[in-house]
Amino acid sequence: MSTPDGKSISLSGITKSWGDPPAVDHVDLEIAAGQFTALLGPSGCGKSTTLRIIAGLEFPDSGTVTIGGEDVTALPPAKRNIAMVFQSYALFPHLSVAENITFGLRTRRVPVGERGERLKRAADLLELTPYLDRKPSQLSGGQQQRVALGRAIIAERPVCLMDEPLSNLDARLRHEMRSEIRALQQKLGFTMVYVTHDQVEAITMADQVALMNKGHVEQAASPREIYDRPATVFAARFIGTPPMNLIPIQAFGEKAGTLASQNYLIGIRPEVMHLDADGPLKATVVEAEFLGSETLVTCEAVNSRFVVSASGGTEVGRGESVGIGFKQSDMHLFDGDKGARCDGELSAVAAALCG
Amino acid sequence: MSTPDGKSISLSGITKSWGDPPAVDHVDLEIAAGQFTALLGPSGCGKSTTLRIIAGLEFPDSGTVTIGGEDVTALPPAKRNIAMVFQSYALFPHLSVAENITFGLRTRRVPVGERGERLKRAADLLELTPYLDRKPSQLSGGQQQRVALGRAIIAERPVCLMDEPLSNLDARLRHEMRSEIRALQQKLGFTMVYVTHDQVEAITMADQVALMNKGHVEQAASPREIYDRPATVFAARFIGTPPMNLIPIQAFGEKAGTLASQNYLIGIRPEVMHLDADGPLKATVVEAEFLGSETLVTCEAVNSRFVVSASGGTEVGRGESVGIGFKQSDMHLFDGDKGARCDGELSAVAAALCG
Amino acid sequence: EDVELQFYFPVAVGGAAADTIQALTDEYVANNPSVKIDAVYAGSYQDTVAKVLTAARGGDAPQLSVILSVDMFTLLDEDLILPFDDFATTAEDKEWLNGFYPSFMENSRTGGKTYGIPFQRSTPVLYWNKEAFKEAGLDPNTPPATWEEMVSMGKKLVKKNASGEVERWGVRIPSSGFPYWLFQGLSTQNDVILANNDGNKTNFDDPKVVEALQYLVDLSGKYGVMAPGIIEWGSTPKAFFEGQTAMMWTTTGNLTNVRKNAPFDFGVGMLPANKRRGAPTGGGNFYMFKGSTDAELKAAFDFIKWITGPEQSAKWTIATGYVAPRPATWETDAMKAYTADFPPALVARDQLEYAVAELSTYENQRITRIFNDALEAAITGKKTPEEALKEAQQKADAILKAYR
Amino acid sequence: MTRRIEWVHAWLLLLPAMVFLFTFTHLPAVRTIIDSFFSTARGRRKSVFVGLENYQQLIDDPTFWKVLANNLWFALGTIPTSIAIALVMALWVNEKLAGRSFIRMAYFTPTVLPLIAVANIWLFFYTPGFGLFDQIATGLFDTGQHNFLGNPDTALAAVMVVTVWKEAGFFMIFYLAALQTIPPSLLEAARVEGAGRWTIFWRVVFPLLMPTTLFVSVNAVINSFRLVDHLFILTGGGPNNASSLLLFYIYETAFRFWDTAYAATLTVVLLVMLSLLAIGQFFLFDRKVHYK
């Protein structure tokens, strides 16, 4: 499959509201050509709206959208040369699967022969070959979503937008599709903007994750960066399964010393904590949840709860007292009032607690 | 909230087909009263259909359904005293959120006062309080699904059926809802049948997981059992993220010896494998994927690929040769032809390979 | 020089009429190659007027058309039609013009000019069921000759079942749609005319009219020989065939129908007399329209003259049952053979002697509507005959004032 | 989305239809309104401006008031009945009942048969004595003859029966189409919630059919002023105008009395009334019944 190279996308000062609060609120975002960007965030945070503004399906109240350096803020969707997969599939109920997938090719008068070939490849890839003659209503939810995916993939546009395309697929297929989409995107080189509320998807697939919350972008960075150095309390809480524990400094008891007067939150990921009777943190086991490869132990210390990810075979009883250890370098520090990361004071705090 | 106790459900010999192959094929399933059973399986395997047969929305071609010991095969849904959450939400577009949630209470003439109280509790639980007066079309996808959930929860029936109720929620909310649904179910004691294609959901929530494939039940057992002793190759491949590696015995090279003439598959979970130059398995690194808390290393040995879950910080280069180690007790053995587990020969094979 | 004529005609007695007109037209055209006639079937009488007037207002009137004789004043009022006298220049033409039954001409002349040529004309007659007469002990060959006889014979003819419900009525005088027409039979018999010759004055509240209406009302009320309420015109023949009534008043146009469908022996007679014999005429005349060239009009005149000629008009009468409008027609061999075979056909002709013009005035449809409403109100007992007619006369006066 | 290019597209799309609408509906209608302020042109008397004289005549015309009242009764009697029957029909036909095709066919025939012919058939049904209704009534109860059409007290009702019969099948089609678009999962959800047929109908199906009900009722209102063909055959408006309706009266005035000016005046009244009713109905409810 040949394709034009991806194009860069840039949003600046995008605001859109239907009421109060705005659905999208002064969003600035730079997406490099050929880059895979995931819009990640909780339900209702404005991901779909942002995507639709890029597509031209909504017009922003203010701000500009440029694609490939060209200001497209006022262009209709058809002129923006993008492909899109909708959250609700948006399959044409009167067309067969094959016709749905090749819809765009037909509108652009791609010759029948080429259409057939591209259809075959897309259908094979998506395991849809046996269903090509069916109508969407005769497919299961997952199959429907794959058809929608097919329609976007086959278009080979420089920009592809996807709105939670995998949310109805089962784990195996989702895992496969994740790699396939990613591989396709890299091979064809188009720019991808991908909406998801699944952080695993975002982290595994994206070059850049734009984490959204209440209409604005909390942090836009590479997955590793966002995982290693969450910029805000919200980012820390949102990324990771289970997410990073944010433990008020007071939970460390005496160790906190004078720091206890500050509203500091200590961030430590569950997977870097271990049960260690000598650890700096003393707590009581509240619950242990077996997950197969690991066991999540929920602990409580001075009214704050946190989770420790222990190995699958660990057996701890409810109410047991445990000590928890972690490396000083795995600590993060946040200002509980501002919600922002404060790296400056980190070493001092770390020293006080673990020292 | 008060509730009648849960009722047991039993399916025997249930078959339903719209064409070939049947959507549901001779399914037998026992669900104890008050138990949480997850129907898990890939897209199109017949989960929704099975659930709809329990609900009475489809009638099986053959077989019987009993609820609480009573044969309900021919009863209409209303007489089965069940609650249900639909995959497509099935919200009434002309009713407000509040009216949608209390729909069932009104049909059963629950007094206004009680209705209001129960609504309030359900809405608080589902974070829907600000939206009670909106119409479903004014909600985001996730909000809509929560309304559907509310409608089922408020009903307090002895049996509750849910068809992928969380698939459109973001990770945080999904995680919370998972615990909440589970807690509610345990508190109220109703019997839950829960369709999902997300194995994490199934494993963390369910007392019993019924793993389905192509219309039949592959294995119905507790999550631990299904994780620890997958009964079939399908179950082994389906459960676990990433799933269990199934490595043909030939990949072990000379170690396989005469066993190499048999079509044995050695099952080992990625998380119990570790990079170990002395390990019994020699392989080449194909790819390494950073996932935050872990790094998935894909390796290849004699044309078969498998994944090793290494710790987050591991750095290996593509093409590097590695040895892989694992404990003998973590091995599973399957007959590649029949697809079934063969514990009988396990010790002999294990001895040969690791010995 | 070739001329092309448009000729609209209505059909009120079923499909055969249209074929006959077409056949006659074709015959004429065959004999006069310079004339082309486009004979256009134009629906019912009502539809035909509508079509002519619409076309005329659109500037597209036909050259000739058959339209109800009573619409003459309306057409005059619209200034659409031409007097035939201007074309009847030769002596032969004049003789032709004077060769129609005078009672038919009453509706065709006004102000000393002839605007309509009788063609598709009819008159009501009395049909009776001879078997029913026999059953009631009456002479099957003698119909009632007077109003009194109609009542007394009618009483004998009424048949009731065990529970006292009427199974057969004595007589049936339809009153739906255009009740004035058959009522005009009664009023004429009571020796009164309903409107003057100039079409601008009516006599609705004349005591003799009231008396006639009272008689009609009494037929179902006091005497109980006729079904109460409005009696449908369309289902009257059927009711007669079904033995629901022993006598019926209806048009001669029904002769063929009754002859074919009555499952019993029947008789046809003149309407009964009171102060005198009497019946209205009815049906359609030929009209010629303004806005055509002289050549066209000349050809149209010639065609009308031809088609009302004895041979042609005999064919027409035999095919449809309409009353041939000229004595000469009755003298043709074809007619003689026909009447010899079916003597009842002569009744209508004989009755013409007593016939009068059908009610016709300026704004004719509106005036008859007013009169119909009054009749219906009286028949259904909503008003007394006197009240109803007085009111009708007032309304009619209000409209006709403008034409005096 | 209110951009210039959109306007142009929209207007281009509308242009062909609008040209024909204007040529054959609006311009003639405007001329009709103008005519209502002039006297009728007769061949010998030219049409002259008479101001509101025609309207004065209308107010003084007892027949007008009579037919107007008749028409209101007619509307009241036929609109709810035909809509209710249509809905019931659609619900029945939408279910898998035995002989569904036949039933659907039977309900729909009135829409297909020409009204003049049908009116003649009903004329037979209503005929006293040997008409079908009297035959049945006599056969079953031994009652006497009923002159439904010839009696001023029953004529209008008899005409209404024919109208309902004619209309219901027509409206059924629209309800049927709407019923088919209701997502089955909504009905399933309601069933699971324990709602019976009655509740499902009133709380789910009926509200979801509201847009169709609006559409159908607008049409029913219009038709109640428009369906008069059968009057020509059944009663001719009689006896004594007992069953005459406004449009029938207009028709008579225009095409029997040829009083075009007065007919135009009556038409204007009819149009104003219908506009108020139908367009009002539409704009009032359109917003409320669309949820999407």
Added chain:
Amino acid sequence: MIHASAIDRFLNTFGSWALALLWGLPLAFAIWTAIHPAEFEANFELLAPLTTVNFVKAWEAAPFARYFLNTFILVTLILACQFFLGTLAAFAFARFQFPGRGILFGLVLLQLLVMPDILIVENYQTMRFFNLVDTIPAIALPYIASGFGIFLLRQTFMTVPKELDEAARLEGASTLGLLWRVYVPLAKPTYLAYGLVSVSHHWNNFLWPLIITNSVETRPVTVGLSVFASTDSGTEWSVINAATLMTSAPLLIGFLLFQRQFVQSFMRAGIK
């Protein structure tokens, strides 16, 4: 649709049949009289002799073969134009925002109210002006822009999910492409329903065709039918019903054949 118990089911079946029989009565009567001699118009004897004379008589009364052809051309022409004009206009009203939208839509609705019969004289003049009197297009023209059709299609178009529209736009569909490839197929049930209504209405329309046409080559079947409908000599039910059956047979048969597709098209168009 709604699950029914056995009794419920029985009552419904019974009710629907009763109503169907009642509704089918006039047609049944028409068939009865048409195939029996006239004396059985009011006598429903089981063993009454059958006859075809009524049909023969009806058929011979007018050049029906030609009239059928005219009617067929007429309804096809009207329907095609109505679909075309109605679709374009309805689409504009359903999915575009533009100044004058409310007023124009009001004007369209107005056409629902204006009785074309009342405008006959004016329209005749227009036809004469265009020199179209006595042509089939003249019968069709006043009806081809149908307020009813535009209104109906607009309602349907408004129910098309917005995402489908958006998906097609993104795929590069032009305005007309979008209309033709997405909206029209999705509105198929409406087209069918409307088509049926329009065809049966114009098949049976009488007065305007009578007035605007003069020749056999242009007149529709209803004009032939009217020969029997209005008679001085009483209603002949047997012949008029034979003629009615003859003229409406294509419609009745069409509906019988179509109704399966009718229902199927609903199914196909319905989004599950």
